[in-house]
Amino acid sequence: MSEVRFIIGWPVALLLATGCATFPANRELATWDRNHGYRFENLVCPHERCDETFIVLSLSGGGTRAAAFAYGAMLALDQQEIAPGRTLLDEVDVISSVSGGSFAAGYLGVYGKSVFLRRFRADVLDRKIETALMLRMLAPWNWWKLASRSYGRGDLTDSYYDRHIFGRRTFQDLPRKRPFIVLNATDLSIGSRFSFTQDHFDRLCSDLDQVSVSRGVTASSAFPIVFSPLTLHNYPDTNCSYPAPKWTANALERDLELNPARYDRARAWRSYAAETRRFVHLSDGGLADNIGLRGPIEGLLNPSSSIPLIPLLNKLDDADNHVVRRVVFIIVDARPGRNIKADASARPPGIVSVLSAAATNPMENYSSDTVDIARNWIREWTNQFSDAGEEPPQAFYRIHVRFDAEHDPAERQRLQTIPTRLQLPRPQVQALVDAGARLLTESHDYQCLLSALRSVAPLGCPESG
């Protein structure tokens, strides 16, 4: 009898275990409230003149290479004191990140600056993440979970990050002060950027505050094929009183011919209201934007954006002076060099090389276009004021930190060939941290910013496109 129980019991236990494994559900939002949740306007300014220099830091993808490069640049920002007890890193208002860069953004958001500066290196950069994940994948007790239809490798990865890196913190635990941390993933079905902000979760009638920060980082860095996409619940039937934004109604009704990109964004925004979209599947943010700059750029195009740059640029104080005097975009871009090894041979590249090129080349080309959009916007801004015979009320600084700026060809080659991995040898991590700090500090545009902050204006500054 006991043998029969044993024989029947195992498959039943297996089925139960498989059936139980599911991704952590994001909860419904009971009632939509503009004053609730993790959004820019709900974060306080750390000091009275915090808008005077408005800094947007965008952190690119690229695994640990990107995280270490970002960390180095952020160390350098923290070494630049701009007022007693206040550094440029304290002055950052928005951090918009994708993939590897999201580890740095998420960690800073969860633990704050002092722990970030002290422990990020040991907790993330020197951690053997790939080994740990591989061991979890190979552990038989995880096979049951992975056999479930609603639990994938991405979820297993998320549980590891949640426990070992982000301390099970949720978005509710993020301090309601700047910097505004924007972790960007990609909605696989519609190919659009999906940010872990309450504005984006409003569309799902879901409460971001109950979601773990690790889930945002994991979705943002879920490189296709290697990691399975992460799933969120969408609640299109829920009456959470979320009003569809007016800009989407205007764009859908009238802007198809005039501005197709705006129309497409509106259509993507509204797509979550479809009753057939019960779930949303998220993958690496790099698929929609591999340098984390598209969100901030949207802030320059749409006054209703989650990063409200247009209202800030128009903002006046009581004496009718513009509150924002400087807008700084620091783009920390850890893109690798082009791999031309295959061109030494007549033999066509193998399937792995072709798949890798297909996955990464469009991202990198798109990144260049994204930076160009920012540059052209700034140029037009300057021209418009010049045409009106006015001095622009704001100076723009576009600081693009990238390996190509490295003067030493050998060091440049070394940096550009560091692979996209989730663990790297310590000497490579050190080289990346050093490079992030050095290349930011050596940047001409960064030096221009520092001169402006010291009220010294050297030639050729600020950014004029």
Place this chain on the structure above:
Amino acid sequence: MNWIKVLYPRRRCVSVDGTRLGYTNQPLLIGEDGTYSVDLGEPKNYSPQQHRPTVSGTTRRRPLELTFVPDWV
């Protein structure tokens, strides 16, 4: 990049698509080409209650001008 100037006899907040954009009687950056809902928020003591222009090709020197008239006029 487009600009509007909302004309009104007094200084009031200008709201675009429900977001506070700036003040009346000065050029305001509004953003990309497109259609926007522009009003002066509460109290609704002006007419029309809303402008809904399609904005394109404007500049800071030549912004699109939108006029609201107070009910007390």
